[in-house]
Every structure is written in structure tokens, then in C-alpha cells.
Amino acid sequence: MNIAVLGTGMVGDMIASKLISLGHSVMMGSRTVNNEKALAWCGKSGANASQGTFAEAAQFGLVIFNCTKGMNTIDALRLAGSDNLKNKILIDISNPLDFSKGMPPTLSIVNDNSLGEEIQKLFPETKVVKTLNTLNCQLMVNPKLLNDGDHTIFMSGNSSEAKTDVSLLLQSFGWKAENIIDLGDITTARGTEQLLPVWIRLYGTFGNAMFQFKIVK
Amino acid sequence: MNIAVLGTGMVGDMIASKLISLGHSVMMGSRTVNNEKALAWCGKSGANASQGTFAEAAQFGLVIFNCTKGMNTIDALRLAGSDNLKNKILIDISNPLDFSKGMPPTLSIVNDNSLGEEIQKLFPETKVVKTLNTLNCQLMVNPKLLNDGDHTIFMSGNSSEAKTDVSLLLQSFGWKAENIIDLGDITTARGTEQLLPVWIRLYGTFGNAMFQFKIVK
Numbered sequence: 384m385n386i387a388v389l390g391t392g393m394v395g396d397m398i399a400s401k402l403i404s405l406g407h408s409v410m411m412g413s414r415t416v417n418n419e420k421a422l423a424w425c426g427k428s429g430a431n432a433s434q435g436t437f438a439e440a441a442q443f444g445l446v447i448f449n450c451t452k453g454m455n456t457i458d459a460l461r462l463a464g465s466d467n468l469k470n471k472i473l474i475d476i477s478n479p480l481d482f483s484k485g486m487p488p489t490l491s492i493v494n495d496n497s498l499g500e501e502i503q504k505l506f507p508e509t510k511v512v513k514t515l516n517t518l519n520c521q522l523m524v525n526p527k528l529l530n531d532g533d534h535t536i537f538m539s540g541n542s543s544e545a546k547t548d549v550s551l552l553l554q555s556f557g558w559k560a561e562n563i564i565d566l567g568d569i570t571t572a573r574g575t576e577q578l579l580p581v582w583i584r585l586y587g588t589f590g591n592a593m594f595q596f597k598i599v600k
Numbered sequence: 601m602n603i604a605v606l607g608t609g610m611v612g613d614m615i616a617s618k619l620i621s622l623g624h625s626v627m628m629g630s631r632t633v634n635n636e637k638a639l640a641w642c643g644k645s646g647a648n649a650s651q652g653t654f655a656e657a658a659q660f661g662l663v664i665f666n667c668t669k670g671m672n673t674i675d676a677l678r679l680a681g682s683d684n685l686k687n688k689i690l691i692d693i694s695n696p697l698d699f700s701k702g703m704p705p706t707l708s709i710v711n712d713n714s715l716g717e718e719i720q721k722l723f724p725e726t727k728v729v730k731t732l733n734t735l736n737c738q739l740m741v742n743p744k745l746l747n748d749g750d751h752t753i754f755m756s757g758n759s760s761e762a763k764t765d766v767s768l769l770l771q772s773f774g775w776k777a778e779n780i781i782d783l784g785d786i787t788t789a790r791g792t793e794q795l796l797p798v799w800i801r802l803y804g805t806f807g808n809a810m811f812q813f814k815i816v817k
Contacts, residue, residue: 426730445641448681457733472743481715484712487713489711490711493710493711494706494707494710494797495706495710514764529816529817530816534816537798555665564802564805565805566798566801566802566803566805567804567805569796571801573797574797574798574800574801574802575798575799577794577795577798578795579791579800580711580794581754581783581788581791582791582792583790583791583796584782584783584784584788584791585781585791585815587784588781588782588783588784588817592814593817594815594817595815595817596614596813596815596816597813597814597815597816598802598811598813598814598815599746599750599811599812600686600747600753600806600810600811600812
């Protein structure tokens with residue numbers, strides 16, 4: 384399948400590379416064409432990898448991963464363009480982490496709203512699914528690196544059909560179906576975005592990012 | 601040991617009863633003396649159980665559990681009185697959940713502050729330890745009801761000595777030492793209080809409260 388990955392950072396690189404390894408055709412999108420990191424990623428990723436602007440990538444993808452930094456996400460998606468996002472699944476991995484006031488970061492959208500909801504409001508014809516925003520990117524694409532893959536991934540979104548598709552994609556990444564929790568509509572993204580403050584403190588406590596939430600019941 | 605439990609709701613009753621079962625002397629505190637629920641609790645709890653005002657209970661206890669609702673906590677602790685709380689360990693179980701705008705609740709203090717921190721600021725000579733605020737009260741006092749007790753409890757507080765004491769108390773409740781995570785100072789209460797939004801959504805998804813966070817690493 385043609386998939387767009389918006390964002391050229393560590394998360395974008397990791398997701399895009401995993402998708403290539405699964406046989407998808409992937410275009411990495413960034414603010415400008417021929418972004419240095421996007422070109423470097425293409426160079427190591429073979430014939431199914433390409434790069435372009437946010438708009439070109441969004442147009443190319445049937446599914447779009449938002450791997451931009453949360454503070455840049457709305458700008459990036461506006462550049463991608465609502466026509467290019469229309470009727471498509473947008474998998475939102477970002478968190479609205481604001482580092483401008485120092486460490487630890489705060490959330491720029493919080494409590495009675497979330498970045499996931501803001502995206503859905505701005506692009507009502509796009510099927511936004513928030514997921515993969517609560518863990519280190521190595522674990523996103525290789526959950527078996529930890530506890531034999533036995534930990535929890537959350538999903539939020541208004542479209543059940545889109546969540547079913549995303550669940551299958553997550554399973555292709557190595558996630559066990561029983562560890563994928565559908566929390567409900569996109570307003571539940573408030574819950575998962577607010578996991579970040581404790582995640583950041585745990586990262587400080589453990590000194591590494593190889594840990595994860597598991598819901599036991 | 602003499603322990604105060606502030607609050608007569610389900611959490612207060614559960615904590616106070618557990619402490620009695622462990623041999624402690626417990627005074628349940630409420631806004632008024634001879635509160636109906638406090639009297640009912642005393643009636644079922646034997647000779648080591650007593651009740652009184654928030655101030656009487658706080659004076660009695662060497663350790664004080666705050667089991668009041670988050671929105672009432674500051675008022676309750678003011679009534680308890682800073683002199684009665686001075687140099688003591690205050691175990692804060694509350695969450696600043698605001699139900700006034702409907703469901704799901706929001707947090708009245710959030711993001712760059714927390715209720716735990718507010719309490720610490722108001723009572724600088726009290727050793728505030730935030731813990732047990734991320735799970736159902738049956739699991740607080742009987743963690744083995746779920747997954748053989750193998751799930752995570754967090755602690756936040758400025759005093760390492762107080763956290764050591766609280767850790768021992770938690771272990772007497774059935775918590776395994778390896779499942780008690782000290783997140784750091786009281787500002788880390790921001791993280792655990794912000795777990796509530798996803799907890800509430802999980803409660804909605806599962807239809808019951810017998811679940812818990814476990815950090816796998």
C-alpha cells in the first residue's frame with residue numbers, strides 16, 4: 384500500500400523503515416522537498432522509498448502517519464492540505480509537548496481537549512486515529528523487544544472501520560491483538576496524551592526508554 | 601501506630617479498615633464529629649477505631665491518609681490544621697477530579713501543577729507523599745486481587761525518609777517492593793494525577809475497575 388510518513392525525525396525514520404520492510408511504498412514528507420534527512424532515509428531504503436513535501440506525501444498516501452513534533456503538527460497538516468487528507472486514515476503519533484518553558488515539558492493542549500481532537504476538528508473528512516504516542520519509537524515498530532511484546536497499545540478515533548484497519552497495521556508491526564485497547568472516540572486521546580508526563584518522569588527514573596505501560600486486568 | 605484517615609467515603613473506609621486489620625489504631629476524621637458514616641465505620645471496626653473532626657484525627661495520627669475528594673482536600677486539610685500536620689507524613693490519595701462540567705471529569709489542577717504540590721506548598725512542614733491515587737480502592741489495600749499483585753504503584757514526595765516509611769506501609773498492604781516506583785519529588789505527582797483521564801476511559805471500556813497500570817521494563 385502507498386503510505387505517507389510526515390516528519391523526518393527519529394520517529395518518522397523508524398516508522399517509514401518498518402513500513403518499507405513490510406513491503407509498502409512509502410513517501411516521507413517534510414516542509415521542503417529534498418530535505419536532507421528525507422534524502423538520507425531514501426538512500427538507505429531502496430526503490431519503494433521516496434520523499435517530497437508534506438502535500439506530495441499526503442497526496443501519495445492512502446494512509447498517512449503524522450510523525451511530526453506535536454508543536455508543529457497543525458502547521459504541517461495544513462501544508463499537507465485538507466484535500467490530500469480527505470477520506471484517508473491519519474495515524475497521529477504526536478504529543479503536544481511544549482519544551483519552551485524548560486524541563487519537564489508541559490502539554491500545550493490538555494485536560495478538556497487534545498491534539499488528536501484538534502486535528503479531527505480541523506480535518507473533519509479525515510479519519511484520525513491516535514495511537515503509538517505512549518512509547519519509545521523502537522518499541523512502536525518492534526514491541527517484542529520488551530516482555531515478549533506483552534504490553535499495551537491504545538487507540539482513539541471516531542471511525543470503527545479506520546480503527547480496525549489501524550489495528551491490522553499494528554499487528555503487522557508485531558502487536559498482539561489482545562494488547563491493542565480501543566479506548567473509544569477521539570476525545571479519549573486526552574487520556575493517552577496525558578500519559579506523557581508520567582512517561583517522561585519514568586524515563587528520568589530508569590535512565591532509558593525501554594519500558595512501557597501494560598494494563599493488567 | 602496511631603493513624604488518621606481523613607474522609608468517610610469508600611476510599612477512607614477501605615484504607616481505615618485495612619489499617620485496623622493490620623493492628624493500627626485509627627481515627628477517622630470528617631468535617632463534623634459523629635459523622636454518620638464515621639460512626640458506622642467505628643461500629644464495625646472494634647476497639648482500635650475512633651472518629652472525630654479533621655483536626656482531632658490529624659492531631660491523633662502520626663501518619664495521616666488524605667482520602668477526601670480532591671475538590672474538598674484543601675478545605676479539609678485547612679480544617680485539620682497545619683499544627684496538627686506538622687512534621688508528619690501525609691499520604692495523599694486524592695485526585696483533583698472536577699465533575700462539575702459533566703462526564704468525563706476534568707482535572708482542576710493540571711499540567712504545570714498538581715494537587716500534591718499544592719498541598720506541599722500549603723503545608724511546607726508536612727512530608728507529603730502522593731501514592732495510591734491511580735487505582736481502585738479494593739486494589740489499594742489488596743493488590744493480590746489482580747495478577748497475583750504484580751502491577752505498579754507510584755510514589756512522589758520530597759522526603760526520601762518519608763517515602764521509605766510509606767513503602768513499608770504499602771508492603772504491609774501486600775505491595776511487592778519491586779512494584780513500588782519512586783518517581784521523585786512531589787512535582788512528579790503531575791504525572792500520576794494525569795493518569796486519571798485514561799483510567800476513567802479504561803473504566804468505561806472495561807465496565808469495571810479491576811484493572812491496573814503495570815510498568816514493564
